[in-house]
Amino acid sequence: MNLRSILKKVFSKTLTLTALLGATAANATAQDxxxxxxxxxxxxxxxxxxxxxxxxMMEDMxxxxxxxxxxxxxxxxxxxxxxxxxxNIDLRDFCMPTTSRVITSNFGPRWGRMHxxxxxxxxxxxxxxxxxxxxxxxxxYERGGYGKYIVIRHNNGLETIYGHLSRQLVEENQExxxxxxxxxxxxxxxxxxxxxxxxxxxxxxxxxxxxxxDFREQDVTGDFYAFNRNTYEAESSYANSLRGRDAGRSMAxxxxxxxxxxxxxxxxxxxxxxxxxxxxxxxxxxxxGVTVDTLCRLNHIxxxxxxxxxxxxxxx
Numbered sequence: 001m002n003l004r005s006i007l008k009k010v011f012s013k014t015l016t017l018t019a020l021l022g023a024t025a026a027n028a029t030a031q032d033x034x035x036x037x038x039x040x041x042x043x044x045x046x047x048x049x050x051x052x053x054x055x056x057m058m059e060d061m062x063x064x065x066x067x068x069x070x071x072x073x074x075x076x077x078x079x080x081x082x083x084x085x086x087x088n089i090d091l092r093d094f095c096m097p098t099t100s101r102v103i104t105s106n107f108g109p110r111w112g113r114m115h116x117x118x119x120x121x122x123x124x125x126x127x128x129x130x131x132x133x134x135x136x137x138x139x140x141y142e143r144g145g146y147g148k149y150i151v152i153r154h155n156n157g158l159e160t161i162y163g164h165l166s167r168q169l170v171e172e173n174q175e176x177x178x179x180x181x182x183x184x185x186x187x188x189x190x191x192x193x194x195x196x197x198x199x200x201x202x203x204x205x206x207x208x209x210x211x212x213x214d215f216r217e218q219d220v221t222g223d224f225y226a227f228n229r230n231t232y233e234a235e236s237s238y239a240n241s242l243r244g245r246d247a248g249r250s251m252a253x254x255x256x257x258x259x260x261x262x263x264x265x266x267x268x269x270x271x272x273x274x275x276x277x278x279x280x281x282x283x284x285x286x287x288x289g290v291t292v293d294t295l296c297r298l299n300h301i302x303x304x305x306x307x308x309x310x311x312x313x314x315x316x
Contacts (some may be wrong), residue, residue, distance in 0.1 A: 013027050032067055064134045064153045067201065074138055074172055077151055077161060080204035086228045087202065090156040091212055093218040095179035096160065097131050098196055100123050101216050106240045107208040116206035117161065117199035122185035124166050124194045124198020130176045131160050131200075131213075137170050146197065150182055159204075163197035202227060210239035230301050231311055238272045240311040271316040277309040288315040 068087075073079065098120055105119035122128070133153035141148050148164035150170060153159045166186025170176060187194040200209045212225050221239075273284055281303065285292045296303060298314040308311070 004105055010260055030182045039240060045051065052191060064155045065157045065160060068157045069153070072137065072153075076273050077138055077140075077142075077146065077149070078159070078199075078201055078204040078206070082207055083203050084227075085229055087157060089158060089202070089212065089225045089227060090223070090277070091225055092223050093178050096131050096213065096218050097129050097160070098126060098185070098197055098215075099218065100126070100196075101218065103215055103243070104193075104195055107206075107210060107236065110242060114206075117163070117197050118209050118215075120196045120198060122194060122196045124184070126185035126196075127181055128162055128165065128183045128185055128196060130178055130180050130182050132156060132158065133178045134176060135175045135178060136170045136172055138168060138183070139172050142189055145190050147191060148183070149189070149197075151183060152176060152182070156274050157202060159201045161197070161199035161201065163199075164191045164195060207232070208236040208241040211235060214243050216243060226308075228311075230305065231313070234299055235312045236315070238274070241272075271314070272314050273308050275309055275311040275315045279307070279309075281307065284313065284315070290315050 055073060064127060065287075068084075070081065096187070100120050100122050102121035103117060103118055104121050107118050130152055132152075132154040134152045136150060137153050137159070138145075138149070138151035146161070147166040148168055149163040150165065150168055151159060151161050162183060162308075164186055165183040166188060167184040169184070170182045176182060185194060185196055191197075198209055200207050200212060200215075207227070212221055214221055244249060271288075273288055275284070281292050281295055285295055292303060295301075295315060298316075
């Protein structure tokens with residue numbers, strides 16, 4: 001049982017006892033005593049609230065995202081567990097891990113294997129910072145992979161990985177703040193040139209950092225990222241097109257006037273549609289010249305599933 005659960009039970013019992021004492025006092029001395037007690041009760045409630053917040057904050061510092069992760073393990077850089085169907089990731093109070101705007105390799109298939117992060121061009125000795133506040137879980141060296149790397153677990157549920165560093169400036173179990181310097185860029189491990197390999201993981205599962213970080217603009221994509229297992233794949237591909245090496249190329253999913261219809265899928269080109277406010281699957285299907293069944297099949301959704309503004313749907 002974690003600290004939150006214990007505190008809830010303690011405060012629940014305290015409130016029950018207070019209510020019983022209040023009832024006894026009311027029967028004994030009537031309304032005057034209750035009136036005198038009211039300001040004291042309000043002050044005690046304020047004190048209890050502050051204490052509860054401080055205790056929860058202490059628990060978060062001890063084990064960030066404790067409600068999402070079953071344990072704290074320094075052995076593995078990532079160990080995939082069950083992903084939630086949906087999860088809202090708070091991107092506020094962030095810091096870009098590097099000031100570099102150059103993406104040299106996107107998230108996705110590469111050289112016959114899955115590249116589970118993005119590569120940002122940095123030079124050996126460049127400053128690398130923690131993306132969010134949290135706690136350092138791993139500081140290690142992996143010759144055939146990450147090289148010198150750092151894993152940080154954050155209070156928003158994410159874990160970030162920083163690979164190929166020349167130097168690590170933090171220790172395991174150390175608490176860090178967003179923007180705190182944690183290492184220096186480098187070319188260690190399995191690397192063909194100096195760069196930062198940056199990963200964002202939820203429950204050990206790699207998510208495309210481009211869904212949350214826009215390195216070209218040196219900003220996050222919004223205050224929150226609403227992860228949804230059913231739409232993640234399409235959103236990830238769309239994020240690559242916007243913020244990867246080919247971001248300058250216009251996409252058929254851009255709504256320039258909103259009246260374009262999809263042409264035949266010549267050459268197997270993949271196209272996406274960004275859901276606007278008030279749109280339905282039927283309306284999108286008509287606009288893109290496809291059927292609702294096609295939309296459902298390509299995006300692994302059902303006709304009854306609700307779609308939200310900003311969601312990315314593949315239509316060819």
